[in-house]
Amino acid sequence: MGTIGVTLIRAARRFASSLPVLFGVLVFTFILMRVLPGDPAVFFASGPNAGKEEIEVIRKQLGLNRPMPEQLAIYLYDVGHANLGRSMMTGQPVARDLRERLPASLELTLTALLVALIAAVPLGVLAALRSGSIIDHGVRLFCSLGVCVPTFVSGLLLIYVFYYLLGLAPDPTGRVDVFTTLPPAHTGFLTIDFLLAGDIDGWWAAVHQLMLPALTMALFVIAPLARITRASMLVSLGSDFVRTARSVGLSGWRVVVTYALRNAILPVITISGIVFSTMLGSNVLVEKVFSWPGVASYALDALLVSDYAPVQGFVLLMASIFVVVNLLVDILYGIADPRATVA
């Protein structure tokens, strides 16, 4: 109980200290969006020949005729009441648009992180066990190449190989093809919803559709994860407790997994948190390549037509997720290493 309590207090303190940062993000985004060229009122007026009066009416509706500080105060008040404004592009409240699209982005990013971890941790462990060998160099080469290929290029090349050449992957547009009947949305994660609905064919189709974009994102982040696993495994393998465990005759497998890896996993958790936040933000490119209906492509579309509210909402959402992920990392830290809570 004691350690959990300490962890929670630490997490709460951390959360409180991140509030000013969130506030800064809000204000900064607001100012940035207001210097965007192009008048949204003109854009969303009935047509190119809309009269001056009509544009003025829309400006009034949007509150764009008020002084800037007043607009900011109104915006902050609205955000405080969970009102992120209305998107001119979709005509819906931004909060609702984001809620509908966030599961798509989260499903993609989480799958990608999972794929990356499944590949990176064994690679890192292997490289550390056989450090200096051909395996180690191979892993290093793979990592160096992985961070050099931009996701939009690797995504397209994967489409070429798996869709055009091999015909293994489905048409790379969206989460399912248009003829599939969607399962009732419980979680918004299609792979889970299909399973809940007991629709195995649908589940398989969704998994198929998810595979290439997830692989594309994973390829880009395997490198930092494998590198940190290797570095931290090397430290842990060289330490006294591993030597002791070996000397008392424990099996090699047991020493590596329960002794060395368990102690080497902390930095991997930290980096996973950072990687997750970064992936969620830089999703834009992958979502665009695969026409994935996530939040990032929503924000990009809005940005290109100077629709303020969705972009502000998106950035706020990303910054909040960033804070939440950091908190989760803190809590995981406490679970993985009880000593971390003493400090």
Added chain:
Amino acid sequence: MSSIEASSTLRHTAWVLRGNPVTAVAALGAALLMLVGIIGPSFVPYDPIASDVPQALQPPSAMHWAGTDQLGRDVFSRLIVATRLDLAIAVTAVSVSFVIGAVIGSLCGYAGGRLDRAVGRFVDVLMAFPLFVLAMAMVAALGNRVENIVIATAVINLPFYIRFARAEVNIRRNLGWVEAARACGENHLSVVLRFLLPNVLPAMAVQMSLNLGWAILNAAGLSFIGLGIKPPTPEWGIMVAEGARFISTGRWWLVAFPGFALMLAVLCFNLLGDGLRDILDPRMRT
């Protein structure tokens, strides 16, 4: 720097390069890329923006080494010409944030106090943004021009340099030789600029080489989504974006070659950065 010191640095560099041929190759590759960027455009076989529609979408051949695009333009020539623009954007952006970051960061690290806290808060806010999205928003806000890609890339690099310089100066500000400089009557500005900054620069230069690769990816990503550089201009990101439409019909060369160019450039700068770190890291000198 005395000649003994210089020759020892040279010997050390040579020793490191011998032990680490990858760095030597990366340095050569980076130099070659720079050379292509500078003189390449004068030697290309075809005009990079002249269309030749009957020759459209040809696969690589002896005539067109990297094939032709949907307007019959020679992909190889466009790749070569694009090198200058892509490298110039990355180098300018990283240099700008290097200089600004070094000055702001070292002033904060030296002075501490209110300035340090204010800048620290600002950096925290910047780092809480999804950085690519911040760059997108800035290019959209400032206008769709090449200069603004440079500015956006510089701004998203800035937090790293500020933090780096701040930390490095902060741990040195009370060391003996800094005290000595102050005791000799140097004013604070001169202590920062003439004594502390030169000691921090080498480590920051390594960071710069590592960041160049990231800046290249970033700029190409922005133009891939249609921000910054406008279509007829040859640029790696745009070339991939234009080729994307033809990938599901099997025209791989439109994506693969510019993608390869991007990869090669980033790889060279990354490996060079890693190698430079080995050269500068004092622990390697023993």
